[in-house]
Amino acid sequence: xxxxxxxxxxxxxxxxxxxxxxxxxxxxxxxxxxxxxxxxxxxxxxxxxxxxxxxxxxxxxxxxxxxxxxxxxxxxxxxxxxxxxxxxxxxxxxxxxxxxxxxxxxxxxxxxxxxxxxxxxxxxxxxxxxxxxxxxxxxxxxxxxxxxxxxxxxxxxxxxxxxxxxxxxxxxxxxxxxxxxxxxxxxxxxxxxxxxxxxxxxxxxxxxxxxxxxxxxxxxxxxxxxxxxxxxxxxxxxxxxxxxxxxxxxxxxxxxxxxxxxxxxxxxxxxxxxxxxxxxxxxxxxxxxxxxxxxxxxxxxxxxxxxxxxxxxxxxxxxxxxxxxxxxxxxxxxxxxxxxxxxxxxxxxxxxxxxxxxxx
Amino acid sequence: xxxxxxxxxxxxxxxxxxxxxxxxxxxxxxxxxxxxxxxxxxxxxxxxxxxxxxxxxxxxxxxxxxxxxxxxxxxxxxxxxxxxxxxxxxxxxxxxxxxxxxxxxxxxxxxxxxxxxxxxxxxxxxxxxxxxxxxxxxxxxxxxxxxxxxxxxxxxxxxxxxxxxxxxxxxxxxxxxxxxxxxxxxxxxxxxxxxxxxxxxxxxxxxxxxxxxxxxxxxxxxxxxxxxxxxxxxxxxxxxxxxxxxxxxxxxxxxxxxxxxxxxxxxxxxxxxxxxxxxxxxxxxxxxxxxxxxxxxxxxxxxxxxxxxxxxxxxxxxxxxxxxxxxxxxxxxxxxxxxxxxxxxxxxxxxxxxxxxxxx
Numbered sequence: 001x002x003x004x005x006x007x008x009x010x011x012x013x014x015x016x017x018x019x020x021x022x023x024x025x026x027x028x029x030x031x032x033x034x035x036x037x038x039x040x041x042x043x044x045x046x047x048x049x050x051x052x053x054x055x056x057x058x059x060x061x062x063x064x065x066x067x068x069x070x071x072x073x074x075x076x077x078x079x080x081x082x083x084x085x086x087x088x089x090x091x092x093x094x095x096x097x098x099x100x101x102x103x104x105x106x107x108x109x110x111x112x113x114x115x116x117x118x119x120x121x122x123x124x125x126x127x128x129x130x131x132x133x134x135x136x137x138x139x140x141x142x143x144x145x146x147x148x149x150x151x152x153x154x155x156x157x158x159x160x161x162x163x164x165x166x167x168x169x170x171x172x173x174x175x176x177x178x179x180x181x182x183x184x185x186x187x188x189x190x191x192x193x194x195x196x197x198x199x200x201x202x203x204x205x206x207x208x209x210x211x212x213x214x215x216x217x218x219x220x221x222x223x224x225x226x227x228x229x230x231x232x233x234x235x236x237x238x239x240x241x242x243x244x245x246x247x248x249x250x251x252x253x254x255x256x257x258x259x260x261x262x263x264x265x266x267x268x269x270x271x272x273x274x275x276x277x278x279x280x281x282x283x284x285x286x287x288x289x290x291x292x293x294x295x296x297x298x299x300x301x302x303x304x305x306x307x308x309x310x311x312x313x314x315x316x317x318x319x320x321x322x323x324x325x326x327x328x329x330x331x332x333x334x335x336x337x338x339x340x341x342x343x344x345x346x347x348x349x350x351x352x353x354x355x356x357x358x359x360x
Numbered sequence: 361x362x363x364x365x366x367x368x369x370x371x372x373x374x375x376x377x378x379x380x381x382x383x384x385x386x387x388x389x390x391x392x393x394x395x396x397x398x399x400x401x402x403x404x405x406x407x408x409x410x411x412x413x414x415x416x417x418x419x420x421x422x423x424x425x426x427x428x429x430x431x432x433x434x435x436x437x438x439x440x441x442x443x444x445x446x447x448x449x450x451x452x453x454x455x456x457x458x459x460x461x462x463x464x465x466x467x468x469x470x471x472x473x474x475x476x477x478x479x480x481x482x483x484x485x486x487x488x489x490x491x492x493x494x495x496x497x498x499x500x501x502x503x504x505x506x507x508x509x510x511x512x513x514x515x516x517x518x519x520x521x522x523x524x525x526x527x528x529x530x531x532x533x534x535x536x537x538x539x540x541x542x543x544x545x546x547x548x549x550x551x552x553x554x555x556x557x558x559x560x561x562x563x564x565x566x567x568x569x570x571x572x573x574x575x576x577x578x579x580x581x582x583x584x585x586x587x588x589x590x591x592x593x594x595x596x597x598x599x600x601x602x603x604x605x606x607x608x609x610x611x612x613x614x615x616x617x618x619x620x621x622x623x624x625x626x627x628x629x630x631x632x633x634x635x636x637x638x639x640x641x642x643x644x645x646x647x648x649x650x651x652x653x654x655x656x657x658x659x660x661x662x663x664x665x666x667x668x669x670x671x672x673x674x675x676x677x678x679x680x681x682x683x684x685x686x687x688x689x690x691x692x693x694x695x696x697x698x699x700x701x702x703x704x705x706x707x708x709x710x711x712x713x714x715x716x717x718x719x720x
Contacts, residue, residue: 062628168564203560204528208587209631214621215586218614219579226575227568246617253613254578256658257606260683261574268422271569298616304664323620 006330010087016333018343019089021350024193024245024294024317026096027079028072029115033058035107047167048203049196050102052211071321072096075122079320080129086326088318092354093119094133094161098195101138101166108137112147120155131354133161133191141175145182152186158355159243160190164224168198171224172231180237189241189290189353194221194249213295213322222249229284230262230274238278241288243353245317247298248291252305255282286310290353292317297328299335302345311341315349366690370447376693378703379449381710384553384605384654384677386456387439388432389475393418395467407527408563409556410462412571431681432456435482439680440489446686448678452714453479454493454521458555461498461526468497472507480515491714493521493551501535505542512546518715519603520550524584528558531584532591540597549601549650549713554581554609573655573682582609589644590622590634598638601648603713605677607658608651612665615642646670650713652677657688659695662705671701675709 012020037058039045057065071078075093083091095115100108112135119132134151136144151157160183162171171180171192183190194217197205201220205211225244228234244251251258258281266276279287286309293302294317306314316332318324335342351357372380397418399405417425431438435453443451455475460468472495479492494511496504511517520543522531531540531552543550554577557565561580565571585604588594604611611618618641626636639647646669653662654677666674676692678684695702711717 056628056630060628060630062630064624064628165564170564170568172568198564200563201561201565204525204530204558204583205561207633208530208532208583208591209625209634210583210586210590212621212625214590214618214625215583215614218617219583223564223568223570223575223579226570230570230574231568247613250610250613253607253610253661253664254575256661257578257655258574260655261572264424264683265569265572265574268416268420268424270416270420270422273567274569295617295620300664300668301613301616304613304660308660323624 003327003330007326010085010326010329012084012087012089014089017339018346020087020329020346021090021092021316021356022088022318022320023092023315023350023354024191024292025091025093025320026072026322027075027093027119028096029111029118030073031114032099032111033069033073045102047102048199048206049211049216050098052206053196068321075118075130080126082320082324083129086318086324087329090129090131090356091320092131092133092159092350094191094193095119095135095163097163097193099135099161099163101163101195105137105139108139109143109147112137112144116147116151116155116157120157123156131356132157133159135161136179138162138166138176138179141178145178148179148182149186152188157188159188161193162190163193164195164221165198168200170227172227172233180233180240184237184240189243191243192221192224193245194218196220218246218249221246222251225249225251225289226258226281229277229281232275232277234284234288235278241290241353243290243292243315245292245294245319247293247296247301247305248285248289248309251285252291252309255285255308258282286313289313290315290349294319295323297331299331302335303337306341311344312349314345315353316346363687363690367686370445370686370689372444372447372449374449377699378706380447380689380706381450381452381676381716382448382678382680383452383675383710383714384551384652385451385453385680386432386682387435387453387479388456389471389478390433391474392459392471393429393433405462407462408559408566409571409576410458412566413556428681435478435490440486442680442684443489446678446684447689450489450491450716451680452491452493452519452710454551454553455479455495455523457523457553459495459521459523461523461555465497465499468499469503469507472497472504476507476511476515476517480517483516491716492517493519495521496539498522498526498531498536498539501538505538508539508542509546512548517548519548521553522550523553524555524581525558528560530587532587532593540593540600544597544600549603551603552581552584553605554578556580578606578609581606582611585609585611585649586618586641589637589641592635592637594644594648595638601650601713603650603652603675605652605654605679607653607656607661607665608645608649608669611645612651612669615645615668618642646673649673650675650709654679655683657691659691662695663697666701671704672709674705675713676706
């Protein structure tokens with residue numbers, strides 16, 4: 001059978017043995033897009049990564065940018081049709097990067113509320129097809145914790161989206177601990193989605209056009225995830241669960257080296273900021289992290305992560321609308337993997353992680 | 361049998377079916393160490409990565425730093441004894457990072473010559489145990505090409521060491537092309553060894569003590585290797601062979617995403633600096649790159665790279681004296697892998713890559 005026929009045969013409904021639940025899917029309130037466009041035009045935001053990313057998505061006339069621009073803003077029929085065409089039963093939807101995190105405090109707090117209200121409404125309208133992550137404004141840790149609480153208890157979200165750094169700051173810093181505390185107390189995972197690297201890091205990548213999803217995203221997000229481990233934050237919040245995409249942003253592949261060098265560095269007391277941990281870094285990866293394959297529809301990397309991190313922690317994601325070729329769904333359907341493991345990957349790991357069964 | 365007994369049983373000589381040729385092994389002329397210490401003390405060098413790395417190795421009293429400090433400066437009996445103890449038949453030795461690349465032009469040119477002369481002398485003295493890489497001063501591309509020519513034709517080296525960026529500049533920039541041209545013309549590979557990230561990139565890593573081998577090294581070097589691909593340099597020098605360590609600095613794991621995003625980005629014309637290439641990025645990885653497992657004595661990552669890049673391109677390295685536990689040799693000896701593939705890994709890939717058979 002040709003790939004064209006395989007693509008045509010994609011169906012929702014689970015007749016092939018599992019539902020496909022895509023867990024790193026993006027949306028943007030039209031109000032946010034308008035604000036981004038205005039702020040880029042009037043020079044209000046100077047962050048080079050933001051200008052590179054949204055200068056492209058908000059203004060490029062390329063088919064890629066236009067598809068993304070349109071699709072991000074839809075939480076209705078267009079999105080459902082795209083899901084049907086790709087065989088996606090359910091999307092876990094989050095405010096796209098950088099969301100609130102490029103804005104001033106008051107704007108950010110207001111945008112988080114607006115985004116959460118819009119997303120919650122769509123989830124109420126299509127409860128079988130959509131679930132959502134709570135957005136917040138990390139610029140104000142206490143307000144963010146409050147909005148997460150509202151998102152979970154009032155709006156029915158079961159996870160939190162953080163679009164990596166906030167103006168060059170990372171979740172291991174104490175001003176963000178109310179967010180971690182709230183997520184742990186409410187028993188909801190935090191998805192750390194990529195952002196372009198901050199100004200203090202981006203230049204050698206931006207100079208070569210490597211600041212975005214091709215490379216800079218992965219560097220930025222793996223650094224963030226690693227800082228949460230090595231700065232001891234997961235010893236302070238040991239039940240906290242973090243989700244990272246793009247097949248764990250390559251951290252599964254780095255496990256051995258990170259463990260070795262962490263132990264050697266701690267023993268030598270090289271840094272005041274690197275103290276002993278309760279576990280090996282790789283143990284946090286296996287016990288506090290879930291990893292989705294967004295952007296990585298590639299059997300070898302998925303299986304490597306299943307083998308070294310755990311089959312219960314590797315979760316399907318599509319990355320709609322940034323990367324959503326139906327051919328990738330066909331390729332993943334065809335992975336040589338036991339039916340039980342494939343069902344965990346596509347369906348049941350996500351159902352447990354996002355508590356999908358308890359709702360509705 | 362216990363691991364202690366396995367370690368005691370480590371032997372050179374190949375009775376177990378292969379010689380162990382370690383290919384990312386470091387040395388430092390005592391003159392360079394003295395210069396580094398002086399320049400750190402008198403504040404002459406301000407690069408934060410250098411101060412973090414060599415502030416530690418040149419001054420720390422920790423057992424780790426002292427072992428490295430002493431071992432780097434030895435090209436004789438101590439090194440041979442350490443090799444014997446670890447079952448290493450041969451080291452391919454290179455000027456340690458950042459070598460010349462932190463210095464002013466004239467200092468750098470002089471240090472490259474001095475380092476090459478010292479290393480060549482040791483290789484002449486112990487031709488069965490040592491081979492060397494030619495150092496150079498990338499600050500002056502033409503002088504560097506000349507020194508590489510001298511290293512290969514007069515001193516018997518069959519490869520070139522570049523310790524990643526030179527003051528924040530990368531080999532894809534035209535001022536360095538004489539180096540690439542010389543290496544291609546002389547048919548010798550260039551080993552891109554990590555350096556700490558440049559000032560324009562290091563801050564969020566340094567703040568958390570993640571600027572070195574635990575994380576920053578890999579980011580810095582994979583960026584460098586990726587720039588050589590995406591900037592089109594390997595279309596200009598298509599026969600050039602590059603070696604990267606630390607199991608390919610995770611680029612094998614990123615292959616799928618890099619290919620996908622490169623194609624999407626080129627199609628959308630997002631960057632003037634990202635133009636179409638003659639091949640997919642992953643094809644350059646399989647055709648222009650060799651990858652050593654320095655610092656990664658871990659069967660899953662080695663096998664992943666063998667499977668996705670090629671068994672002829674994955675080469676053993678120890679990373680002496682930075683990481684040289686005999687237990688790691690035992691673990692690698694025990695990998696479940698065909699005898700033929702294991703011999704390629706430990707011995708014959710390196711013999712071909714570094715033309716070891718033709719010498720002596």
